[in-house]
Amino acid sequence: MIDFSVNDSGDTGTLVLSGGVTIQHAVQLKETLLEGISVAKRLVVNLSDLEKADLTAVQLLCAAHRSLNDKGKSLDIEGNIADAWHSAVKDSGYTGCINTNDRSGLWTGEGN
Numbered sequence: 001m002i003d004f005s006v007n008d009s010g011d012t013g014t015l016v017l018s019g020g021v022t023i024q025h026a027v028q029l030k031e032t033l034l035e036g037i038s039v040a041k042r043l044v045v046n047l048s049d050l051e052k053a054d055l056t057a058v059q060l061l062c063a064a065h066r067s068l069n070d071k072g073k074s075l076d077i078e079g080n081i082a083d084a085w086h087s088a089v090k091d092s093g094y095t096g097c098i099n100t101n102d103r104s105g106l107w108t109g110e111g112n
Contacts, residue, residue, distance in 0.1 A: 004032045006039055013040030014078070018049035023056040033064040041073050045106075048079035053088035062094070065106070077106055 002025060003016040013036040021029060036043045043064070065075045085106075094107055 002028050002032050004036060010039065011041045012044060013042070014044045014046065016046045016049075017053075017057070018051070020052035021050065021057045022052060022054040026056045026060065029057060029060050033060055037064060037067050037071070037073070043068060043073070043075045044078045045075060046078040047081050047085045050082040050084045052084050055088070055092045058088050058092045058094060061106070075106070081106065 001016075001018045002021065003018075004013060006013045015032065015036055017029075033043075045061070068075050089107060
């Protein structure tokens with residue numbers, strides 16, 4: 001499930017990914033991330049209830065992370081990062097998002 005909302009001030013968008021987020025959800029996830037990048041200065045992602053993710057989800061979140069950084073915006077994590085996310089990152093061969101500071105632990109698993 002992909003759920004996106006923006007706070008009243010419009011500066012923070014919250015993206016909650018739960019259940020399975022795989023290639024079948026790629027178009028919806030991409031459109032939601034593009035909306036988040038365009039409307040919010042800060043995108044908060046909650047992966048705590050994620051049960052399954054694949055390379056598509058990893059690639060789209062990496063692209064969003066880089067795009068936000070390029071625009072001087074941030075991507076932050078809310079709550080714990082589910083084991084399903086860490087498994088998808090590891091299985092995909094990701095060692096980090098290029099040219100970004102991973103203070104969230106999204107790519108390395110550190111800090112969570």
